[in-house]
Amino acid sequence: MPIILDVFASSVYDMYNKTTKEEAEMTNDEQQQYPDSREPSDERKVELETAYKAQKEIDAPYKGIQIRTIGEVRWIMEQRNWSGEDELPNGMERANFSGAIFGDKRLSRNDRKLTGLSGNSLGHANLSGIHFAGANLSEASLIRSNLTAANLRGANLNYAGLNGAYITEAELFRCHLERADLTRAVLTDVTLSSASLTHAILTSADLT
Numbered sequence: 001m002p003i004i005l006d007v008f009a010s011s012v013y014d015m016y017n018k019t020t021k022e023e024a025e026m027t028n029d030e031q032q033q034y035p036d037s038r039e040p041s042d043e044r045k046v047e048l049e050t051a052y053k054a055q056k057e058i059d060a061p062y063k064g065i066q067i068r069t070i071g072e073v074r075w076i077m078e079q080r081n082w083s084g085e086d087e088l089p090n091g092m093e094r095a096n097f098s099g100a101i102f103g104d105k106r107l108s109r110n111d112r113k114l115t116g117l118s119g120n121s122l123g124h125a126n127l128s129g130i131h132f133a134g135a136n137l138s139e140a141s142l143i144r145s146n147l148t149a150a151n152l153r154g155a156n157l158n159y160a161g162l163n164g165a166y167i168t169e170a171e172l173f174r175c176h177l178e179r180a181d182l183t184r185a186v187l188t189d190v191t192l193s194s195a196s197l198t199h200a201i202l203t204s205a206d207l208t
Contacts, residue, residue, distance in 0.1 A: 036069040048076065060129070063099030084121035084141065095125035102132050123161075133171075
């Protein structure tokens, strides 16, 4: 039996090395087809932490900071002990990305969805004033999040969960909201010019 286990372990090791080699050999175009869920580099971690420490005393610790990848979102959520679950776990807090910039082409092009956040969804998060222009957030979980004055110009929110979200005074010009769930969402004073709401769920939503 030990011999069998050794052979199995060796096979797994070989498969891992093969996968790693194949990933390393992928072209930039091929890599752009998949979300970058890798943990940020040590250098990038220092940049993010330095920026956070400079603003942590204000209500928007990531204001003006560019969040580039899904991996960075996950890492920040873990570092700050933030959660997007409906029932907030003991000892955790709601995410606060107020004023952060997610409109960078690397996020909107490479990180096709924010659904890979698993238990760390952005539900209940403070995203007021955030820059999501052009970002692809299809199927993202943004339930009961605060998107007040957010820039969602041209963003893809198809099939997104926006139940009970506050989207007041937001920029939704040419925003794609096809089949998005906006049940009980508040969309007062928003710019909806050329936005697409085809088959969106608007039950009890406030569009005044």
